[in-house]
Amino acid sequence: MNKIVDNFANEKIQIFNEENFEQVKTMILDKVDYVVLIRNNTPIKIFPVEKGKIAEELCITHFLVGKENMEIDLEKYKGEIYLVMGNNDEIKGVVTFKEIICYLKNALKAIEREFELVKTDLEAFMACSEDLACITDGTGRKVRISSSAERIYGLKPEDFIGKNVAELEKNGVYFPSATKIAIEEKRKVTVIQKTKTGKKLLVTAIPFFDEKNNIKRIVSISKDITDEEKLKAELKETKALLKKYEEELTSLRAVHIKSSELIYRSKQMEKLIELVNRVAPTDSTILIYGETGVGKEVLAKYIHNISRSGNPFIKINCGAIPENLLEAELFGYEKGAFTGARSEGKPGLIEVADKGTLLLDEISELPLSLQVKLLRVLQEKEFIRVGGIKPIKVDVRIIAASNKDLRELVKERKFRQDLYYRLNVVPVTIPPLRERVQDIPILAYHFLNMYNEKYGRSKQLTNEVMEVFMKYPWPGNVRELENVIERIVIISENDQITKKDLPGELLNQEETNHSFGVHVSRLMPLKEATALVEYQLIKQAIEECGSSYKAAEILGVDQSTIIRKLKKYESMFL
Known part of the structure; x- marks a missing residue:
């Protein structure tokens, strides 16, 4: 260190001040190994310069060791200087304490300015x-x-x-x-x-x-x-109300349903009615397929009320009238047309239905001889009475209904092909009640309200009765359900209808279902029947096990398979 002092005394050294202080920063950073603190010509301490250490940090950590604040009497430190040393112990320059303090004050002002900017940014962020x-x-x-x-x-x-x-x-x-x-x-x-x-x-x-x-x-x-919490509370309340309305679905609606309106809830019927609503306003001929009792006449009335409301709606069952009388019923006759005929003649149902709708139920039973005359009505909008010679023009919409496949009857030559194509302009098929079980509760409550009002009763269906209804296959469809409701309203002793009030066939079917929980009650494609049985088996397993996880274990499949198949089959059968 004494050598350093000697060099300091003999060499002409540059004194750094505020103006050229940046030079010492560069030397400290790049070209200098250490800085020596000299006090009264005596080396006090050596500060080594670490590689890469920035000059500002060096000033704070080494030049101001032991000094607590910036407000220092500079005269007190007149004899204190810092030598900036080179790699070969040569003195690069001298920095006085005064210059360091001035530099650090300027640095502090810059920091304060930066702090104010950060403060402004923070306040702007919090405000926006x-x-x-x-x-x-x-x-x-x-x-x-x-x-x-x-x-x-x-x-x-x-x-x-x-x-x-x-x-x-x-x-x-x-x-x-x-x-x-x-x-x-x-x-x-x-x-x-x-x-x-x-x-x-x-x-x-x-x-x-x-x-x-x-x-x-x-x-x-x-x-x-x-x-958001208010909306959640309202949503929760709305869901509770919806659940309540769902449980009381038809008891709240059915009172206001007219006899000509359709009562349904299932997706199958929803799709069917969407089709009917598009077709009904036109004059296109509609062919309604469906098992006995599914409601073909109700659907025909619904179509009539959309297209020709206020005009006649006439229905005739082609299989219920003898062939020799059916022609006269349909087309009418002139006076003296045959023995026993009215002297003044009689208009037929086609003529009576003018401007309105004629429903030909069980059209498959129409004799071949009359099919030709009906074809003329469809094509020419005219007919001739029995015993007459003058064509009569009519504006009538024909709706045909059948529980048999007319295509098969055409193949068997029991139904005219040309008439089939005239009738089959818009075919619709009403699914049987067992394939749309979602409609059972709403129909049951509708008929219950209807017969309660008719007979002055106040009967109520218990949950156990509704469970039997949901499992019963209803071979007679909606008509059978209506008959069962009317019967139990009349014969049940108490206002609460229980299982003991139900007909034996429903209870026997429940026992059969309990012993073997799946059934296929009609002929169908094998692929569809397999899916139906699998669906019923999955439902039974979930009901008996209480969860899809346990059901999956019993059936030997993954739980995800149960959920996927259940969703798929519900879209098919509900």
Whole structure:
């Protein structure tokens, strides 16, 4: 060190000042090994320069060792200088303490300017967000809060500054305090908070720690969820009401249903009615297929009310009238047309249905000899009475209904092909009741209200009765269900209808279902029958096991397979 002092005395050394202080920073950073503190010509301490250490850090950590503040009497340190040394112990320059202090003051001013910019940015960020942002110190004392505090808490931001969260919680401004919990548990916390103003907030408080794991700051973000909670409550209430309405589905609706309206709930019927609604306003001929009792006449009346309401709706069962009388019933006759005929003649049902609708039920039973005459009505919109010679023009819409496949009858030469194509313009098929079990409750309650009103009763169906109805295959379809409801309304002794009031065939079928829970009650394609049996087996397994997981275990498949098949088959059979 003495050599360094000697060199200092003998060499002409550049003294760095405020103007050229940047030069020493470069030397310290790139070309210098160490800096020596000289006091009264005596080396006091050597500060080695670490490779890559920045000059500002070197000034703070080495040049100001032991000095607590910047307000120093510079005259006191006149004899204190710093030598900037090179790699070969040559003196690069001299920096006085005064120049270092001046430089650091300027650096501090730059830091303060940067801090003000950061402060401005933080305030802008907190002000622009609708969510409430708050910063507290490690004790829970609020140091900063966004302007939305007034909207949420009803207090101005300045009313919060310096207040402790525990004090605010105690005074009822809000509860609970997420910041208080975060301090106590030293972790991120999210709570639902209620305010004195009646709002509900979702508050997340995040603590920030120093190197000793002490909390320095807690930042909390509060989102106003008052409206969301209100919507959730309303949604929950609405769902409860919907469930209640669903349980009382038809008892609330069926009272207002007219006899000509359709009663349904199943997806199959919904799709069918969508088709019918598109076709009904036109004059196209409609051919309705369906088993006996499914409601073909009801559907025909529905179509009539859309297209020709206020005009005649005439129905004739082609299989219920002898062939020798059917022609006269349909086409009418002139006076003296045959023995026993009225002297004044008689108009036929086609003529009576003019401007309206004629339903030809069981059209498959229409004799071949009359099929030709009906074809002329469809093609020419005219006919000739029995015994007459003058064509009569009519404007009548023909709706045919059949429980037999007319295509097969055409192949067997029991039905005219040309008439089949005239009738089969828009074919619709009403599915049997067993394939649309969702319609059973609504139909049952409709008939119950109807016969309660007719017979002056107040009967009610119990859940056990409805369970029997849902499992019974209803070979007679809707007509059978109506007959069963009428019977039990009349003969049941109590207002509450129970299983003991049901006909024997329904209970016998339930026992059969209990012993073997799957059935196929009609001929169908093998692929469809297999799917139906599999669907019924899955339903039975879930009912008996109580969950799809246990059902899957019993049936030897994955639970996901059960859910997938159940969803697929419900779209097919419900």
